[in-house]
Amino acid sequence: MKLDNESNNYLSLGSKVLLSYDIKPLNLKMLQSKGLKTLWKLTYKNTPLCLKRLNQTMEEALFSVNAQIYIFNNGGMVPRVYPNAKGNFITEYNGQLFVLYSWVNGRDMNLENPKDLNLALQSLSKFHITSIGYVPPINSKTSSKLGNWPKQYTSMKNRMLKIKEICIQTPNNANYSSLVDHIDPIIEICDKTINLINSSSYSDLCSINQKESCLCHQDFGTGNVMLIDGKGIVIDLDSVTYDLPSRDLRKIIGKRMMQFNDYNINNIETILKFYEINNILSPKHREVLKIDLMFPHWFFGLIKNIHKSDKSISAQRICAISSFEQNKFSTLQKWL
The missing domain is CATH 3.90.1200.10 (Aminoglycoside phosphotransferase (APH), C-terminal lobe)
Structure with missing residues (x-):
């Protein structure tokens, strides 16, 4: 029962954050939670997306998130970062930081191969x-x-x-x-x-x-x-x-x-x-x-x-x- 409540709390949190993007998601799932860092997968307009709660300060996140945007725009193979409804690429909710990415429909690469x-x-x-x-x-x-x-x-x-x-x-x-x-x-x-x-x-x-x-x-x-x-x-x-x-x-x-x-x-x-x-x-x-x-x-x-x-x-x-x-x-x- 405790696990169900915890899972529901995560789903509720993810849904509330996605309102900042004007997104009502389909198939919202919490995939990973390790400390503050948490990942959700969702579908919006037939597009799979990834919502991530960062374990960073705003100043740290501004460096890394904008780096990813720069690399993507420069032709680098990294996930796209989506802005929220206000045009911000980092969303702050209840003192926590969230970023929305494109979902990578691929497999882990085995570096032993x-x-x-x-x-x-x-x-x-x-x-x-x-x-x-x-x-x-x-x-x-x-x-x-x-x-x-x-x-x-x-x-x-x-x-x-x-x-x-x-x-x-x-x-x-x-x-x-x-x-x-x-x-x-x-x-x-x-x-x-x-x-x-x-x-x-x-x-x-x-x-x-x-x-x-x-x-x-x-x-x-x-x-x-x-x-x-x-x-x-x-x-x-x-x-x-x-x-x-x-x-x-x-x-x-x-x-x-x-x-x-x-x-x-x-x-x-x-x-x-x-x-x-x-x-x-x-x-x-x-x-x-x-x-x-x-x-x-x-x-x-x-x-x-x-x-x-x-x-x-x-x-x-x-x-x-x-x-x-x-x-x-x-x-x-x-x-x-």
């Missing part, structure tokens, strides 16, 4: 290209990671050192002891990577006006790129930020390396070949991508909350990810 991976990487490069030139509204909160990598690397390294000290103080915890045993080579990789990025072309690449930079998705992958009519549609642009295209590529390549324990440079080059069908990476962009792949992002991701989380991280897992990072660094160092 080579054909899907090819199309997805082409979609990503098209996304990057069509985002260049975006100028956000004055009253938005601009998101940019340009020039921040050395600072982020140092911050992650220092956080890992603090975690190491915390673990040293609890010697009877086997998982903590495993972290202490395996973290020093990781810190060494951090130091080498920081030196590499500081001596690379990174600062030159970032010394551009923001509108000359592409926007990175930051969460590109299965679930956020859909296949429709043989083309990839990029969805869920809430986290877009100005940055080098290698940011998105590093996450895709690194995740595959870890998932398959695969350090084969030819496989990385195949991924880049797919991407470069639409957007050729300069030698300088390739250089910083290689360096970013070297940094132990995945070790950091595993242990960053080891002393805060209720979930235990096994000593075996810590050992495995440490070995992965060291082997990855050694292979990529030769490639660089």
Whole structure:
């Protein structure tokens, strides 16, 4: 009964928000609710649409929603954003923010499938290209990671050192002891990577006006790129930020390396070949991508909350990810 009431409340909320669009929907369904972020599917004039409640401030939403509108108008493969009856693309209702999009009648792309991976990487490069030139509204909160990598690397390294000290103080915890045993080579990789990025072309690449930079998705992958009519549609642009295209590529390549324990440079080059069908990476962009792949992002991701989380991280897992990072660094160092 409680679930029925909750579902009815969501449907009632969606219907009330859609009045701002002068829409009386058919087949309104609540599809997903994760915290504040909620999705509804509806039909209006035989057209499927998606209503989304954002987990953002108005200033953040102004940046990401207008970025999506810019990319769409520039020929990018992203869902269309519809204005409400007052011409606003973001609707505020009871202090919450809502956006109405075209519904993507496609399927999730499986990035483990080579054909899907090819199309997805082409979609990503098209996304990057069509985002260049975006100028956000004055009253938005601009998101940019340009020039921040050395600072982020140092911050992650220092956080890992603090975690190491915390673990040293609890010697009877086997998982903590495993972290202490395996973290020093990781810190060494951090130091080498920081030196590499500081001596690379990174600062030159970032010394551009923001509108000359592409926007990175930051969460590109299965679930956020859909296949429709043989083309990839990029969805869920809430986290877009100005940055080098290698940011998105590093996450895709690194995740595959870890998932398959695969350090084969030819496989990385195949991924880049797919991407470069639409957007050729300069030698300088390739250089910083290689360096970013070297940094132990995945070790950091595993242990960053080891002393805060209720979930235990096994000593075996810590050992495995440490070995992965060291082997990855050694292979990529030769490639660089």
